[in-house]
Amino acid sequence: MAEVPIYIKIHDALKAKIERNEWQIGDRLPSERELAQYFDVSRMTLRQAIQLLSDEGILERKIGSGTYVANQKVQEKMTGTTSFTEIMESQGRIPSSKVTSYFVTTPTSSERENLKLSESDTVVRMERIRYADNVPICFEVATIPALFVEHLSKEKITRSLYAALESEGKTISRANQTISATIASEHVADFLNVKKGDAILRLRQVSFLDNGQPFEYVRTQYVASRFEFYLEK
Template identity: 30%
Template sequence: MLGVTASTQAYEQLTRDLTVGRYAPGTRLPGERDLAGQLGVSRATLRLALGRLESEGTLQRSAQRGWFVPTQVLGEPPSTLQSFTEMARARGLRPTARVLRQQVRPASMDEAGQLRIAPAAPVIEIDRLRGMDGTPVCFDVVVLPEATAAPLAGTDLTDASLYDELRRLCGIEVHRSAYTLVAENADAELARLLGITAGAAVLVGDEVAYTADGTPVLIGHNKYRGDAYRFEADLFRRA
């Protein structure tokens, strides 16, 4: 009975710590030995409390790295096209964007075909590390025709919404997106950027975005942390 009471107390204290933000989403808790000492319980008792929090989805366990607070999951409402910024803000989260590359270069043959421009025509490539509430969530590469999006080549896109800047600077409104999604494992460089373990699952999205008249305006290649993004869609059977 004493052990159950102690584990409940440890559970309640950890719940309070998580509620007030002592351990932010995406961070690792102290090691079990240190955490048990802080809470004044044995490691066996602590594990009962941690296991309870894990079953509730409040904590996640990694066999190699210990206990983590899950990153809050981003997900698009079914059949709704939202930018990363719009998704984050709709959930009360602070979106961030760090520009890693912003350059004008010739389009590849595949890019030219998708954007319906001449081979080797100039395009703007923008590589950004996207985050929410300070936690890296997505490595995002966008390619746009320079002919229609020239102002973006010299615009500071740190913490900016690309959709908003397209509308504001170029008069371009994204209407729909053809999107494919596959699962991959993170290589060492992507793992470093996203703060995950090499080999961890990531979701890779490829899109071509169009205006209302069907003109392609950008190509996107997005790599999301597997624990931070959920894709939803409404599916219908044909009559």
């Protein structure tokens, strides 16, 4: 079993504190310096954990103010699955991706919960910038149980996970999706060619096969000025 990275241990510890109500909705967390000292890690490692929790909508970072436990959002139920490649092609645009990170690792507690995994399981976690006609549209962090893709090449997975799974005879059924508003962090702003603090639409999605198994947990940040969601009722 792969050793759990330190930032994932910190992610899980911070999330557990929130779940135990040691920090409640709207509470400001201690400063990065204080938390880094508490966990005896560098501020860079601490920021990795904070960023993961922010991407999951658990924490909210406010420029010049600090990091807070995020407010609960009103949720809009959506149906179907969202494939970036299919959406872009349906609009006559050319989709492409640039992989910034791809590795097999131990899942975080959030990934285990959403993908119904055990602590002994491993996942593929990939980060990529997704483009339409060479314009950056979103930054995506996708987590997939390693068991689902062990026979697939990295090239197939990063080009279109859905097409790769369907080529293996798997049927994609539905997805649970949550959309919220946030602002671009310095890290994401660099990837998407926007300014730090620009408006971002954040999508969290868990996708399922027709047998009810979750196969993908995605955290995607879209440039608000370049993308909009359309719901049909």
